Amino acid sequence: MVDVKTAPDAPAKAGASLLEIRDLQAWYGESHVLHGINFDVRTGEVVTLLGRNGAGKTSTLKSIMGMIAKRTGSARFDGHELIKMHSDKIARLGVAICPEERGIFASLDVRENLMLPPIVRSGGLSTEQIFELFPNLKERLSSSQGTKLSGGEQQMLAIARILRTGARFLMLDEPTEGLAPVIIQQIGRTIQRLKSEGFTILLVEQNFRFASTVADRFFIVEHGKVIDGFANSELQANMDKLHTYLGV
Amino acid sequence: MQALYAQLLVGLINGSFYALLSLGLAVIFGMLNIINFAHGALYMMGAFCAYFLLNIFGLNYWYALVLAPIAVGIFGMLLERTLLKWIAGLDHLYGLLLTFGIALIIQGVFQNYFGSSGLPYAIPPQLQGGMNLGFMFLPIYRGWVVVFSLVVCIATWYLIERTRLGAYLRAATENPNLVRAFGINVPRMITLTYGLGIGLAALAGVLSAPINQVRPLMGADLIIVVFAVVVIGGMGSIMGSVITGFALGVVEGLTKYFYPEASNTVVFVLMVLVLLVKPTGLTGRAT
Numbered sequence: 001m002v003d004v005k006t007a008p009d010a011p012a013k014a015g016a017s018l019l020e021i022r023d024l025q026a027w028y029g030e031s032h033v034l035h036g037i038n039f040d041v042r043t044g045e046v047v048t049l050l051g052r053n054g055a056g057k058t059s060t061l062k063s064i065m066g067m068i069a070k071r072t073g074s075a076r077f078d079g080h081e082l083i084k085m086h087s088d089k090i091a092r093l094g095v096a097i098c099p100e101e102r103g104i105f106a107s108l109d110v111r112e113n114l115m116l117p118p119i120v121r122s123g124g125l126s127t128e129q130i131f132e133l134f135p136n137l138k139e140r141l142s143s144s145q146g147t148k149l150s151g152g153e154q155q156m157l158a159i160a161r162i163l164r165t166g167a168r169f170l171m172l173d174e175p176t177e178g179l180a181p182v183i184i185q186q187i188g189r190t191i192q193r194l195k196s197e198g199f200t201i202l203l204v205e206q207n208f209r210f211a212s213t214v215a216d217r218f219f220i221v222e223h224g225k226v227i228d229g230f231a232n233s234e235l236q237a238n239m240d241k242l243h244t245y246l247g248v
Numbered sequence: 249m250q251a252l253y254a255q256l257l258v259g260l261i262n263g264s265f266y267a268l269l270s271l272g273l274a275v276i277f278g279m280l281n282i283i284n285f286a287h288g289a290l291y292m293m294g295a296f297c298a299y300f301l302l303n304i305f306g307l308n309y310w311y312a313l314v315l316a317p318i319a320v321g322i323f324g325m326l327l328e329r330t331l332l333k334w335i336a337g338l339d340h341l342y343g344l345l346l347t348f349g350i351a352l353i354i355q356g357v358f359q360n361y362f363g364s365s366g367l368p369y370a371i372p373p374q375l376q377g378g379m380n381l382g383f384m385f386l387p388i389y390r391g392w393v394v395v396f397s398l399v400v401c402i403a404t405w406y407l408i409e410r411t412r413l414g415a416y417l418r419a420a421t422e423n424p425n426l427v428r429a430f431g432i433n434v435p436r437m438i439t440l441t442y443g444l445g446i447g448l449a450a451l452a453g454v455l456s457a458p459i460n461q462v463r464p465l466m467g468a469d470l471i472i473v474v475f476a477v478v479v480i481g482g483m484g485s486i487m488g489s490v491i492t493g494f495a496l497g498v499v500e501g502l503t504k505y506f507y508p509e510a511s512n513t514v515v516f517v518l519m520v521l522v523l524l525v526k527p528t529g530l531t532g533r534a535t
């Protein structure tokens with residue numbers, strides 16, 4: 001297990017820790033899936049969780065968001081302890097999630113899907129800014145059912161709707177999964193852009209080539225623990241290890 | 249012909265009650281995943297509430313139309329907070345048994361105090377009398393029940409399908425965890441939704457008081473048919489339950505005219521047919 005204090009330093013511009021995860025454990029009913037997760041995310045950086053299928057990446061995001069009821073340890077966000085908080089309260093602190101299955105609602109049209117998450121803080125993107133990032137969404141706005149969109153459009157909608165809310169900490173769970181290269185590029189540019197505008201992003205990715213184009217630091221999750229971590233600049237040096245971890 | 253129109257009107261009135269009650273059941277089922285067997289008992293409480301308001305507080309029908317749904321709705325929300333919330337997420341059977349038990353207790357208490365016979369509730373003076381439409385005689389109160397129910401159903405449909413609050417509701421019906429993770433207090437929405445469904449039932453109770461009298465078992469008789477309506481219409485859609493409610497009332501009325509022997513069973517025959525052909529109901533989504 002990696003000692004967080006000796007975890008590699010992020011680029012100079014990153015600030016103090018926005019999120020500190022310590023010994024985070026989580027259970028689905030009786031099934032113990034997170035066994036002590038430790039890592040930090042600093043203000044303004046993009047941190048990527050890598051790991052095989054079933055390693056516990058999604059569960060980590062859900063635990064931070066308060067979407068898994070049974071969890072212990074500590075998750076401090078911006079001075080608030082989240083571990084006993086319900087997810088609606090956590091959202092109101094400015095934490096937002098774009099779930100792995102995208103979570104577009106079939107009974108809502110595209111506009112309703114986009115407008116669904118309430119504004120939790122000031123400083124969210126306006127709809128104009130969102131359409132600037134995702135021009136295709138504007139054309140599909142009056143589409144009757146959110147789930148009638150293509151996979152790429154649904155992914156953009158799922159990201160777009162959390163940009164309106166004013167949340168400054170975004171968790172994106174495999175946003176490129178199953179998408180065409182050109183759309184993956186667009187999502188990459190979007191993440192760059194959000195980062196340059198000061199958003200802090202916790203990304204889950206299987207595709208570490210994509211992740212390396214946006215991430216400042218990586219943490220490796222295996223069997224419900226963080227087992228290693230390094231900065232993007234050390235990626236090449238860690239390539240062999242990475243291949244072993246991910247089994248690629 | 250006169251008799252046919254009269255039966256059609258009776259059908260529309262019954263349809264109004266079916267629509268208001270099955271609409272509430274659909275809203276509750278969507279959000280709480282509970283088949284609310286207490287619905288008939290709460291409908292009855294709406295009628296009794298109107299009776300009490302008049303005979304204890306001297307508040308007439310028009311006050312009852314507003315106050316009874318609110319009072320019974322609040323009672324419903326207390327039930328949700330104290331009892332129903334503990335079985336959230338469990339199998340349908342638990343909700344069914346619990347609400348069935350609640351219905352028996354409520355009906356038992358009212359029967360204990362009021363027996364089984366009906367208490368009279370007068371038609372409000374503004375809605376007494378009738379109108380000769382040429383082809384039939386229309387009692388004003390009955391016309392009012394049909395029109396007012398229709399307006400309430402459409403307003404409820406609008407609230408759910410066209411407003412922001414309704415979007416929360418629809419979204420939470422699909423994926424409550426994600427909606428909550430967007431910062432919406434879903435447990436409170438669940439309580440309010442139950443209150444809304446119960447309020448609709450209580451409103452139907454007030455509307456029926458001048459027509460059917462006020463009886464402890466008035467809901468128990470009606471709710472059996474309403475459940476058949478719900479099975480036929482499917483739980484999936486708001487508009488579906490409204491249209492099915494009115495349509496089956498009319499079918500019943502027509503049967504009463506053309507083949508009276510079958511008028512009490514036609515809805516159940518239809519239910520069996522629909523179950524054979526499309527088990528999720530006419531407008532239901534497969535789950």
Ligand SMILES: Nc1ncnc2c1ncn2[C@@H]1O[C@H](COP(=O)(O)OP(=O)(O)O)[C@@H](O)[C@H]1O
Pocket residue numbers: 028031033051052053054055056057058059060
């Ligand atoms: N809803 C669930 N109920 C029970 N077990 C689950 C559930 N979701 C995930 N798991 C289990 O938890 C472990 C971690 O899953 P997950 O966090 O989804 O992994 P990853 O996102 O890294 O692929 C896996 O063993 C998975 O089978």
Ligand SMILES: [Mg+2]
Pocket residue numbers: 057058059100
């Ligand atoms: Mg996952």
